[in-house]
Amino acid sequence: MADPANALPFLQFKGVKKTYDQKTLVVVDFNLDVAKGEFITLLGPSGSGKTTCLMMLAGFEDVTSGEILINGRPVNSIAPYKRNIGMVFQQYALFPHMTIRENLAYPLNIRKLPKEQVNAKVDEYLALVELQAFGNRYPGQLSGGQRQRVALARALIFAPDIVLMDEPLGALDKKLREQMQYEIKRLHEQLGFTVIYVTHDQTEALTMSDRIAVFNAGIVQQCAAPDELYERPANLFVADFIGESNKLPGTLQAIDGNTATCQLAEGSTVHAQIANVQQAGAPITVSVRPEKIAIAMQQPADGNHAPADFITRLYVGEYIRYHFALRDGTEVVVKTLNDSNAPQLSAKQAVWLTWDALDSQALDRGEASRAP
């Protein structure tokens, strides 16, 4: 994590812009300081500019304007192969005609390491990814997950300072993907390299990263730790893209410090944390996560609450998912743990939904892709 005593960030993107066609910017104004050893994820929908940022860092694409610095040095003064960056992509890109040992030895051989050192390193990294028994096989003789572990070992074997991973688990099924997520985290903690990871999978981003930069249309919408992104989304795009949110339409009435007073379209007055709203009278969305809402049978004396009618209840196993309608027709999803407190409700039963002002955000409705 960031070392406050060390003023110089290890890796910096400063005002980075990229266009491929001299017309549209696919990366608009990318600014990011990365501390040594940090695990940073670029998360966003397809086409939002994530891979382009990796390619510029690796040196495979030019920066249209702005600067990328490693240890304070602009990278364009450093040849790609001298940047000491390891890479893992979705396609394993192993050499099919080389054995696993030869694949792992390759980055060391081109760096002209002596033969004994190469052999020792190959043994060490085969053990690290638990493939000791597979050294003499060819990539075609391994499963997808095993091949991706080889690709990972090959990206790490020359002790790079930075490892770029572009949707490295995209080709694997869910169970294998979760296993590999754990594997990557374990290696990251053990070896301490800096990771720039690209994914469009928000769960993967939340579970693996120190910080996540959420991209949309080439613009970083928010860059923060997973819990902050989830608990305090800066705008509607982030609230929607990360996890599930209820979106209650309303109007901003007043601002007091960090708290907004909001009139919901269904009639109730509620309080919410201020995200990106400023103007009293402006149309806003109050966003609340489904697990932050409780179901009350009586009207609470105070706190945020709104009357609602029960629509349906879905049994998911570990939790129960309820759907309600507010008086203006807005549908609200509530998730509760599957325990004895989960209420049984009858069709159209009237209840009260309650939630803490600190668990809700007042968000500008027009803020789709502009930076916060």
Ligand code: ADP
């Ligand atoms: P992501 O990785 O988030 O899916 P990319 O960085 O690959 O996004 O792409 C961002 C935008 O740049 C897209 O509109 C894509 O079509 C365009 N793009 C990517 N690579 C090239 C290229 N080599 N030439 C022209 N356009 C490209």
Ligand code: MG
């Ligand atoms: Mg991509």
